Amino acid sequence: MEFAVHIATPKLDGVILHGPFHEPVDGTLCVSGHHLILSSRKEHVQELWLLHQSVDIVEKRPNGTNSNYQNGGTLILKCKDLRILQLDIGSTEEFLNVYASIERLSNLDSPLSLYPFFYRPMYNIIEDGHTLFSLEMEFAKLLASDDWRISTINKDYSVCPTYSANLLVPKAIDDETILAAANFRDGGRFPVLSYRHENGAVLLRSSQPLIINNRRCRADEKILNHFLGINKKGYLIETRSPNMVAACKAKGGGTEPDEHYPQWRRIYKNLDRIANCKGLLLDSFQKFMDACNDTNCTPDKWISRVDSSNWLTLIQNTLNAACFVAQCLDKEGASILVHGSHGMDSTLLVTSIAQVILNPDCRTVRGLQALIAREWLQGGYPFQTRHGKFCYSNMRNKNQQPTFLLFLDCVQQLHYQFPCSFEFTTQMLIILFEHSYFSQFGTFLGNCDADREKMEIARKTTSLWSYLNRPDILTSLLNPVYEPNKCAIWPSVAAVSLNIWGELYHRWIIDQSHQKKAMNRIHTLVQNDKKMRSKVIKLRNELLDLHRKYSQLNEELDDTEIQNVGNQA
């Protein structure tokens, strides 16, 4: 891949950068294959290093009249981290060159030309994040029992292209049954284990069944009923509304026919806007961000725009569905299958939030990473497709949607309501959000394990987890008020309880340095506390040591005196 062809103006003096919370900066712009760099060469003025990949859309506003402009113009860079930057360029030729470069380099087709394949970390990797969350490690306890096994039936990704090569399945279910069930489900996504609760109830997820000519699939029924045992009842959580299910039926999809799943009770959860993947979710978020970015709004207009964006309602509906699932598992000990259409958006959202509610492990740093690795990455959430463009772009397609951001926002809501129950700060969630859209790391590249294997992600890129788990990075993301809490955390889902995640959505609009300072002060207190404790221990030991020496010396002195007296005598 040769980037130079896209870079007509690699270096340009006298470019003026306008960005949030700083005075305009006059500097030299450098366009490299992966970065846009603006350097003023002044002390105390930070250089701007922007990954081309982070630009959602670049808009050009020439100076002067449109038909015959000669005086350069302004580039507006709207970034996937929600920041909006502006570059003033004096010459029209250079202005157009730089525009073309950013436009081209921020829209490269092949993932293989992205920065993660070129980035080399400047530190030693202590623990390779690419191999950190293997199936064997994550489900070691279950595999140690006699009930589960690892099937390699999907080793060439032919059974289900979006699942992993290795799959955890019950020992009682043979590979033929799996193959048959996979044929019955959309994209081969047959029911697999998401989470086994401490009471033994299991949370399963899949895609919709393909109901052609009302056919049934005994293999699918067998798998599901295996989890229930005799006479027990389970819940089928249908993330779509009956109307949407009917519409999907017309296209060969649908939901499990009641008569063949008598032990399962169906509950509809209206997450159509998420399950549908027709751009509605991204539209919601776009409206929401437009309201946030309009700082001249009056409170009533701002409120009504936030309202009409529906973003908060989507959060409430998601939390509601996840709470329902968590309650069935925890209170009723009932097993549960969750699915919508493709088993990728609303499905993963509900199963993963239910786990954060129930499972204290998911509220630790490593546990959250493992949850994302298991449910979202190995679960085949198509990051490359979904995160191709974000809320500012006008080149969006319907397959792009911020389901993963909705997941992070829901975790943030739980964090807001239970601030002591999470090992990490919400800053960690913001980092995850950013790296899922653009990154120097390979973790979120591709759409599924098959893609990542083909691209040799593990060999050719660095893992985000390797970076995040470095002690100095990790320490800064630890929640100073964390107190491990073994219980489920049941959130309030009332509208008044919902928190607009200003720390993320308003960070380029409202100066949050004072809030950050408060957080830093608390961090410093925790660090001091640790230092002081070790200092106290050290001083105590020194004191003990000296006491001992003192006593010895005292004895010595006594002896010498006795001897002395003896001598004198």
Next chain:
Amino acid sequence: MEFAVHIATPKLDGVILHGPFHEPVDGTLCVSGHHLILSSRKEHVQELWLLHQSVDIVEKRPNGTNSNYQNGGTLILKCKDLRILQLDIGSTEEFLNVYASIERLSNLDSPLSLYPFFYRPMYNIIEDGHTLFSLEMEFAKLLASDDWRISTINKDYSVCPTYSANLLVPKAIDDETILAAANFRDGGRFPVLSYRHENGAVLLRSSQPLIINNRRCRADEKILNHFLGINKKGYLIETRSPNMVAACKAKGGGTEPDEHYPQWRRIYKNLDRIANCKGLLLDSFQKFMDACNDTNCTPDKWISRVDSSNWLTLIQNTLNAACFVAQCLDKEGASILVHGSHGMDSTLLVTSIAQVILNPDCRTVRGLQALIAREWLQGGYPFQTRHGKFCYSNMRNKNQQPTFLLFLDCVQQLHYQFPCSFEFTTQMLIILFEHSYFSQFGTFLGNCDADREKMEIARKTTSLWSYLNRPDILTSLLNPVYEPNKCAIWPSVAAVSLNIWGELYHRWIIDQSHQKKAMNRIHTLVQNDKKMRSKVIKLRNELLDLHRKYSQLNEELDDTEIQNVGNQA
């Protein structure tokens, strides 16, 4: 005052209390002169002690049909601290008795029969809050200069019934001028000093002039121009809109005629809803609380209800006006007079918020107390009238309005944006809110100093400040991340920056125990830090001490050994 006549049922078993965040409690209800007490006599179940004065409205819902009920009923107590409680009473007679008692005792006419006149603190008062914030103390620096004096012209409250007996006035202004100016202003509230900025610019407040037959008042002009000096310009901040000013003119009020105040530039700030005092502000807050209390709302409905309440818009408008005032003072060094109609609601709101923005002292515990003492209490804000009823009551009149709560909410907004710049936590603001509506302390009784003098508040009641400044109480209200900040704090007034004060408004609706736990953990860290520091110092001293002893002993040993050798030799 005999309360017994209002208490037909002083004690009643088997009453069931329903309240926020606890199971129903079956207990004995006691009705005393000032309290409603419910005790279950069970361990771990807290007794309810409710001041009658804290009940905003009591509603009775008899069991059975309305005309012929025999089975008691339910009393709904809606309290001024925003809590809603429910008492189930089995017998109809007792049910009606208790209802009548609460109804009567929560609506006593005379302030002299209120609890503060009966309450005796169980602790020694170290520093009497009643005398803590005298004019002489507060303006000691100004009085030390040659420019200011204390006038006693109002010693019998005849010049201005709502101002204090002692008044700070410029030395250059004699008492006759003051008298004349007072005659020209609504309620005698002639221009007085609110705050003198470090650059010498002054913030003044008054009521509207009484413009009858276009008369002018040279005394008033003299006072105002005195603060400007020659050739300087000042701002008249009119908190009302031109329309409202016109309406007030028709009733003998109005605003300063431009031709007689040529050095002053008038700026209109549309705080009509606050300045008007026709119940609009309380209506806004009522709508806002109704939305908060309706937990079954969907986010869109909740948002549109919060929106239509206008509460956030009122906060934004107030912050806007206060920021404008603060900017004129700080950036332009211009002096400012603020007034609306009576100089009591919008006026005090704007002058006091401007001070919190500019003056770091106001962001300390003592400084906030002093600000409230100066601007609100000595400034004659009619707490007794304004706080007679609150948002739940249906017996409200137009003189009741929560301007002081709006002030506290604005301070909260500043605290939210500058969390390190305040010595106190927002819990302090909640305590101030509560005690301004009902209290065991006399601080907020009466409408002005004249009232409080007549009632002998200082002699007969305890001051809230005496209580708050006790070390154990104070410590719990200190902000663990406080870092004194000598600068002005310029808030963002964009709608996205506004924070719904859930800590106060949602505290009986949403369980906030987890947020409190986080705060407590930070408090503990600060306490530990202090303890550890003194422990380290103690250990170091011990170590030094022992080192010294050890050296001495070593020397002694050397001496003894030399002597020994000498002896042997």
